[in-house]
Amino acid sequence: MNESISGKAAIAGLGVTEFSKNSGRTELHLAMEATLAALEDAGIDPSEVDGFSSYSVDKVPEYEIARLLGCDQVKFFSQVPHGGGAACGPIMHAAMAVATGVAKTVVVYRAMNERSWYRFGTGDYGFAASPFFENVNYGYYMPHGFHTPASWVGMFAQRYMHEFGATSEDFGRVAVSSRDFAATNPAAFFYQKPITLADHQASKWICEPLHLLDCCQESDGAVAMVITSVDRAKTLKQKPVIIKAGAQGIAEGQQIMTSYYREDITGLPEMDIVAKELYAQSGLGPDDFQTAIIYDHFTPFVLPQLEAFGFADRGKAKDFIRAGHHERGGKLPINTHGGQLGEAYIHGMNGVAEAVRQVRGTSVNQVDDVENVLVTAGTGVPTSGLILGAE
Amino acid sequence: MAKYEWLSEIEAMVGRQYGRIYAWDRINEAMVRQWCEIMGVDNPLYTDAEYAATTEHGQLVAPPAMLQGWCLAGFGDKKLAPGSTDENPYGVLEVLEKHGYPAVVAVNSNLTFDRYITMGEKLYYTTVLDSVSEEKTTALGTGFFVTLKMTYFSEQPEGLEDEKVGDMMFRVIKFKPAQKADQKSEQKKDKTEVNKEAAVRKRPKPAISDDNRFFWEGFAENELRIQACNRCKKLQHPPAPVCMHCHTFDLGYQVASGKGELYSFVVMHYPHVAPFDSPNPIGLIELEEGVRIPAGLIGLEEGESPKIGQKVQVEFHTFDGELTLPQFRLVPTKES
Numbered sequence: 113m114n115e116s117i118s119g120k121a122a123i124a125g126l127g128v129t130e131f132s133k134n135s136g137r138t139e140l141h142l143a144m145e146a147t148l149a150a151l152e153d154a155g156i157d158p159s160e161v162d163g164f165s166s167y168s169v170d171k172v173p174e175y176e177i178a179r180l181l182g183c184d185q186v187k188f189f190s191q192v193p194h195g196g197g198a199a200c201g202p203i204m205h206a207a208m209a210v211a212t213g214v215a216k217t218v219v220v221y222r223a224m225n226e227r228s229w230y231r232f233g234t235g236d237y238g239f240a241a242s243p244f245f246e247n248v249n250y251g252y253y254m255p256h257g258f259h260t261p262a263s264w265v266g267m268f269a270q271r272y273m274h275e276f277g278a279t280s281e282d283f284g285r286v287a288v289s290s291r292d293f294a295a296t297n298p299a300a301f302f303y304q305k306p307i308t309l310a311d312h313q314a315s316k317w318i319c320e321p322l323h324l325l326d327c328c329q330e331s332d333g334a335v336a337m338v339i340t341s342v343d344r345a346k347t348l349k350q351k352p353v354i355i356k357a358g359a360q361g362i363a364e365g366q367q368i369m370t371s372y373y374r375e376d377i378t379g380l381p382e383m384d385i386v387a388k389e390l391y392a393q394s395g396l397g398p399d400d401f402q403t404a405i406i407y408d409h410f411t412p413f414v415l416p417q418l419e420a421f422g423f424a425d426r427g428k429a430k431d432f433i434r435a436g437h438h439e440r441g442g443k444l445p446i447n448t449h450g451g452q453l454g455e456a457y458i459h460g461m462n463g464v465a466e467a468v469r470q471v472r473g474t475s476v477n478q479v480d481d482v483e484n485v486l487v488t489a490g491t492g493v494p495t496s497g498l499i500l501g502a503e
Numbered sequence: 504m505a506k507y508e509w510l511s512e513i514e515a516m517v518g519r520q521y522g523r524i525y526a527w528d529r530i531n532e533a534m535v536r537q538w539c540e541i542m543g544v545d546n547p548l549y550t551d552a553e554y555a556a557t558t559e560h561g562q563l564v565a566p567p568a569m570l571q572g573w574c575l576a577g578f579g580d581k582k583l584a585p586g587s588t589d590e591n592p593y594g595v596l597e598v599l600e601k602h603g604y605p606a607v608v609a610v611n612s613n614l615t616f617d618r619y620i621t622m623g624e625k626l627y628y629t630t631v632l633d634s635v636s637e638e639k640t641t642a643l644g645t646g647f648f649v650t651l652k653m654t655y656f657s658e659q660p661e662g663l664e665d666e667k668v669g670d671m672m673f674r675v676i677k678f679k680p681a682q683k684a685d686q687k688s689e690q691k692k693d694k695t696e697v698n699k700e701a702a703v704r705k706r707p708k709p710a711i712s713d714d715n716r717f718f719w720e721g722f723a724e725n726e727l728r729i730q731a732c733n734r735c736k737k738l739q740h741p742p743a744p745v746c747m748h749c750h751t752f753d754l755g756y757q758v759a760s761g762k763g764e765l766y767s768f769v770v771m772h773y774p775h776v777a778p779f780d781s782p783n784p785i786g787l788i789e790l791e792e793g794v795r796i797p798a799g800l801i802g803l804e805e806g807e808s809p810k811i812g813q814k815v816q817v818e819f820h821t822f823d824g825e826l827t828l829p830q831f832r833l834v835p836t837k838e839s
Contacts, residue, residue, distance in 0.1 A: 251719075317772040
């Protein structure tokens with residue numbers, strides 16, 4: 113008997129707002145637009161929703177969405193912590209709720225005005241003196257001015273470059289490919305604005321070894337999805353996108369962005385856990401994917417993710433990238449929406465949306481004959497992953 | 504910090520790049536002729552094709568002073584040309600306005616021209632918020648000088664890199680208009696207090712708990728203390744309430760020699776956050792006792808890069824007269 117969640121739930125509806133630098137409306141407004149669009153897309157009446165899942169950092173509460181949708185029988189709600197590390201977690205939680213019968217129709221959402229209302233990259237967070245764990249933990253970094261997500265990733269990246277001979281240009285090749293896909297995606301902020309490797313190398317330092325063009329955007333927007341059972345999804349408006357596997361991971365020595373005290377800081381052991389679990393649940397392996405969404409808040413962490421999933425051997429992702437396997441027409445095109453570098457930074461949820469479109473066959477940068485798509489979540493933090501596919 | 508906390512919002516904006524703003528029209532003879540007529544410019548290089556052909560340019564060129572004009576917004580509705588970003592490089596002025604600096608005056612602009620522009624070229628520019636001054640008082644009032652830098656490019660056919668043709672430094676002052684004479688002295692006093700506060704923006708202090716107090720208290724004694732298990736004798740960092748190896752709560756500390764080597768590093772550039780220097784090199788140090796610790800690096804010559812594996816030695820420095828932190832001096836490689 114298959115005890116896993118594999119093949120039991122499907123994404124039946126998808127709703128997205130436009131992505132911008134200033135949405136001009138509240139996060140709740142964005143969340144409602146995306147949620148109603150997802151329900152409309154699926155052909156499900158809003159009052160039927162009986163479950164919600166989102167990120168703990170999302171400031172739109174599920175009870176308010178439920179109130180506005182007119183849901184009177186909500187039986188499941190969850191939030192996944194650790195920022196972008198949650199990108200796939202809520203879908204996994206929704207699939208678990210559906211697979212176990214706890215809920216039948218779960219809305220997953222992420223809505224944010226992360227550009228116009230607040231920003232993650234300012235290096236100035238007004239952190240407090242009360243001895244809560246996170247305050248105490250940030251105390252090891254903030255007083256030195258070591259205080260941005262780019263810098264925390266940069267510390268891993270520098271060591272990765274040192275040990276494996278990867279270069280800034282290898283990181284640049286990730287950015288160039290993303291911007292190439294974004295250039296042909298009208299929903300992308302960088303639509304029709306491709307870059308060259310020379311542009312990447314000439315862009316200013318944010319934090320050595322990261323150039324500006326190694327860093328994702330900051331964006332306003334929302335994405336929502338509706339998850340229900342595979343059997344029910346088959347009776348609805350869209351082609352079901354089957355959740356073939358979902359997993360979360362915390363590994364030895366785990367911290368949030370600063371797991372520097374591990375024996376080795378060149379890998380992502382939490383993503384190794386996710387990879388192993390996703391492959392075990394689905395029975396799939398690295399050769400079974402036609403495309404993948406690899407979380408790209410900062411380019412350097414794309415490389416060890418390719419290694420965690422066995423697309424390249426340890427330390428060899430640079431060769432995979434140099435061969436152009438990740439690009440348009442390559443053997444595993446990644447981030448065909450343009451990624452968070454090119455399309456928008458909706459904390460990874462816009463990547464899950466692209467995976468849904470790839471399985472449906474409706475992406476603007478559609479890959480041929482898509483059967484399975486891998487999606488990963490934020491790196492450097494406790495993370496998650498999904499395998500979505502056609503029946 | 505309380506009064507001017509919002510300054511950090513502005514500091515975070517400095518260095519930000521804004522996207523392209525395109526010219527409505529390609530460089531064309533009609534607009535050049537009209538501009539020359541209005542400005543009273545009679546140089547035939549701009550309007551007489553036959554003459555221009557005999558010059559070193561070999562063709563008509565546009566007056567350099569038109570550079571900024573090509574990319575301006577539409578006259579009536581202030582619409583930008585298609586494809587232009589809708590990001591607002593003047594967002595910083597809105598923030599200042601919100602905090603009580605309603606007036607604005609353009610102060611000066613410097614244009615630099617890299618080359619002449621010829622008929623048919625399509626221009627665009629990008630903007631960087633170059634700097635925001637400390638609060639200053641001028642005859643106009645009290646406020647901030649805001650400097651933007653626009654870089655102008657000529658769009659080239661696909662496959663070729665766009666060419667930079669010039670740039671412009673543009674400075675405004677966003678200010679509270681000067682008060683009437685009887686209010687002036689009070690205004691002055693405010694300003695002095697404000698400057699004092701702005702000047703002493705401090706490093707953030709760590710949150711300290713019962714689990715790591717020994718670590719922070721050590722710095723005042725010029726000691727780098729690493730948590731040590733009293734039972735299994737193993738070291739661990741960062742400090743915790745329990746030994747991660749044998750799970751006893753019986754923990755003490757060992758004073759580290761302060762010698763180690765650079766395991767990894769970053770050099771912080773953007774955003775600029777006071778009071779930190781930029782660039783600001785940060786090392787992940789592997790101490791000879793075997794644990795790692797992040798801290799600022801010192802002893803780098805300008806333009807010199809740290810090297811992984813380089814030997815380092817701890818020093819203790821006190822900031823703002825109250826916060827002592829370890830920093831690691833890089834030992835020159837040739838001596839190590």
